[in-house]
Amino acid sequence: MKTGMRKERIDRGIKVRSDSIYALSSWREISYLMAPRALLVGGFLLAPLILYFFPYWQKVLLIVCIYALLSMAFDFLANYVGLVCLGGSFFVGVGGYGAALLNKYLHFSPFLSIPVAALGGAAFCTFFLLPCLPLRGVYFAIITLMYPLMMTRIIEAFELFGGTNGMMDISGFANPWVEQYFLIISTLVFLFALRRLAVEDIGLVIKGIKDNDQSVRASGINITVVKAQALFYASFLGCFAGAYLAHTYMWAGLSMFALDFSIIPIAATVVGGGGSLLGAVVGAILLVPLSEALRAFGPLRIVSYSLILTVVIVIKGEGLLNYLSRKYSQFERWVEI
Amino acid sequence: MLTVRNLSKNFGGVTALNDINFAISKGEILGVIGPNGSGKTTLINCITGFIKASAGEIVFNGRNIKGMQPHNIVNLGICRTFQIMRPYSSMPAYKNLIIPLYGPRARKTGGWRGGGRHGDRNIIALDLLEEVGFERESKVPYKLAGTLPTGYLKRLELARCLALNPDLLICDEVFSGLSMSEIASMVPLIEKLNKSGVTIIMIEHRLKELFKVAKRVMAISYGDKIIEGLPAEVMANEKVKEAYLGADEGV
Ligand SMILES: Nc1ncnc2c1ncn2[C@@H]1O[C@H](COP(=O)(O)OP(=O)(O)OP(=O)(O)O)[C@@H](O)[C@H]1O
Ligand SMILES: [Mg+2]
Numbered sequence: 001m002k003t004g005m006r007k008e009r010i011d012r013g014i015k016v017r018s019d020s021i022y023a024l025s026s027w028r029e030i031s032y033l034m035a036p037r038a039l040l041v042g043g044f045l046l047a048p049l050i051l052y053f054f055p056y057w058q059k060v061l062l063i064v065c066i067y068a069l070l071s072m073a074f075d076f077l078a079n080y081v082g083l084v085c086l087g088g089s090f091f092v093g094v095g096g097y098g099a100a101l102l103n104k105y106l107h108f109s110p111f112l113s114i115p116v117a118a119l120g121g122a123a124f125c126t127f128f129l130l131p132c133l134p135l136r137g138v139y140f141a142i143i144t145l146m147y148p149l150m151m152t153r154i155i156e157a158f159e160l161f162g163g164t165n166g167m168m169d170i171s172g173f174a175n176p177w178v179e180q181y182f183l184i185i186s187t188l189v190f191l192f193a194l195r196r197l198a199v200e201d202i203g204l205v206i207k208g209i210k211d212n213d214q215s216v217r218a219s220g221i222n223i224t225v226v227k228a229q230a231l232f233y234a235s236f237l238g239c240f241a242g243a244y245l246a247h248t249y250m251w252a253g254l255s256m257f258a259l260d261f262s263i264i265p266i267a268a269t270v271v272g273g274g275g276s277l278l279g280a281v282v283g284a285i286l287l288v289p290l291s292e293a294l295r296a297f298g299p300l301r302i303v304s305y306s307l308i309l310t311v312v313i314v315i316k317g318e319g320l321l322n323y324l325s326r327k328y329s330q331f332e333r334w335v336e337i
Numbered sequence: 338m339l340t341v342r343n344l345s346k347n348f349g350g351v352t353a354l355n356d357i358n359f360a361i362s363k364g365e366i367l368g369v370i371g372p373n374g375s376g377k378t379t380l381i382n383c384i385t386g387f388i389k390a391s392a393g394e395i396v397f398n399g400r401n402i403k404g405m406q407p408h409n410i411v412n413l414g415i416c417r418t419f420q421i422m423r424p425y426s427s428m429p430a431y432k433n434l435i436i437p438l439y440g441p442r443a444r445k446t447g448g449w450r451g452g453g454r455h456g457d458r459n460i461i462a463l464d465l466l467e468e469v470g471f472e473r474e475s476k477v478p479y480k481l482a483g484t485l486p487t488g489y490l491k492r493l494e495l496a497r498c499l500a501l502n503p504d505l506l507i508c509d510e511v512f513s514g515l516s517m518s519e520i521a522s523m524v525p526l527i528e529k530l531n532k533s534g535v536t537i538i539m540i541e542h543r544l545k546e547l548f549k550v551a552k553r554v555m556a557i558s559y560g561d562k563i564i565e566g567l568p569a570e571v572m573a574n575e576k577v578k579e580a581y582l583g584a585d586e587g588v
Contacts, residue, residue, distance in 0.1 A: 201439040208436045211425040219437035220411035220501060
């Protein structure tokens with residue numbers, strides 16, 4: 001700290017004046033606004049090429065996308081709708097088994113079974129979570145945590161869909177490039193579509209429910225319908241991830257209902273910063289490779305993982321992306337007092 | 338237009354409303370008065386479906402609306418303000434109005450000033466805020482609703498109802514917490530609305546201001562309806578005097 005000086009923060013000249021109209025005066029400012037987006041999109045699109053000689057990390061990249069989808073779903077429900085959903089693995093499992101069934105019995109190709117399983121699975125998940133929608137906070141969270149456990153037990157007990165062995169011989173993708181770009185492009189499209197939705201009028205209604213649900217009802221809007229709609233979007237993302245996994249692993253089984261799919265997205269959202277969807281994706285980009293790299297630590301992996309998480313949360317509680325975007329849009333300079 | 342028959346509401350053992358009967362016809366302004374805790378807000382909550390009445394009948398335009406969901410009741414044309422204001426704190430004031438303008442009621446009836454297509458809604462919301470007394474050229478309409486003082490929040494409540502193009506508007510103490518000059522600016526607005534055909538029920542503690550607009554008044558105390566009639570008649574009633582005595586003097 002310099003004596004006689006203080007740090008001053010100034011917002012950069014570019015401020016969003018209206019919803020979609022930027023007050024821009026030059027190409028420099030446009031590129032300034034677009035740069036982070038371009039970095040994200042470009043990075044995702046180039047990554048498979050850059051990782052060409054590291055097939056293992058190409059696989060990690062796919063897992064990043066899977067968790068990015070799940071983190072977006074979590075962030076959307078938690079920070080836009082106000083529902084804390086611990087049922088990421090419910091979505092993955094339903095999507096995964098759905099795609100496997102469609103492929104095995106109806107011989108759908110991956111490009112058909114994934115979207116159909118995502119839509120059908122989302123409808124299935126929404127239907128079963130519908131009775132819980134009036135619940136708030138921890139009660140909704142607990143029920144969503146129980147559903148995947150219940151599904152596992154049911155499948156085990158009745159030996160459904162191959163029982164504990166799962167369903168094997170699901171068709172995979174013919175071409176590894178198609179396999180990678182299909183997921184990467186879908187992830188990007190869903191990210192920007194969901195961000196778009198959030199600033200549309202329906203997005204405001206969704207946010208209104210989180211702010212003050214009674215006011216939304218007093219505006220003549222059925223909040224159960226809107227919540228169900230939001231839940232459908234979120235479970236669509238999760239089921240899409242699950243359906244994709246079934247085709248990459250060429251297998252669907254009980255581990256698709258594993259707790260990881262519910263917990264890691266929450267960690268990713270916290271680390272990256274909730275409320276923007278982008279933060280959730282950034283969190284997944286950081287956490288998934290990190291947890292892979294930590295495999296070297298063997299049994300201590302989870303310890304180091306937890307330590308890093310704790311440190312990030314304690315030091316930058318607002319989440320990395322929120323912190324960075326604040327820094328990015330402000331100058332800091334020393335001024336004399 | 339609205340007929341309430343034998344309406345009762347118990348919370349556990351507490352009787353908040355006891356056998357209330359009243360009616361209001363189209364174009365009227367009905368005042369509702371009563372000391373704190375007498376059941377005025379509970380009455381509104383029952384009519385608008387936010388809580389379920391224990392017994393009785395609520396008939397709106399020939400239809401029994403008791404037991405209906407609040408959003409369905411709104412869409413029939415009954416809109417209410419909340420005594421404890423319920424803004425969307427994290428949104429700018431004008432964005433608060435996008436939600437009612439987006440809702441099915443505004444879309445069906447055309448909403449306030451017949452607007453309601455996407456894109457126009459921001460402008461309509463700003464116009465509407467100006468109508469209820471937000472300074473158009475100032476920053477106030479763009480401020481986060483959570484940071485606004487009471488006076489503006491009460492108007493925002495009113496604006497939310499206006500956005501819905503109500504047939505029956507129910508105001509739960511929109512004058513309380515406002516300064517004399519703020520009230521003075523709201524009275525003409527209420528009168529103007531009434532002239533344009535909106536039927537209004539006004540719950541108020543500010544009796545002097547209420548009597549300027551309401552021609553007929555109903556008084557309740559401990560959940561019982563005491564009397565209904567012209568303001569002067571009601572204020573002359575012994576029971577009303579008794580109910581108000583000791584509590585706030587009413588004015
Ligand atoms: N949800 C509730 N649960 C239990 N009791 C309630 C509930 N809501 C209201 N009451 C009780 O019902 C009675 C009437 O309350 P109400 O809010 O209707 O009064 P009010 O006339 O609107 O008072 P005020 O002038 O202070 O707004 C009070 O005794 C109150 O404690
Ligand atoms: Mg009250």
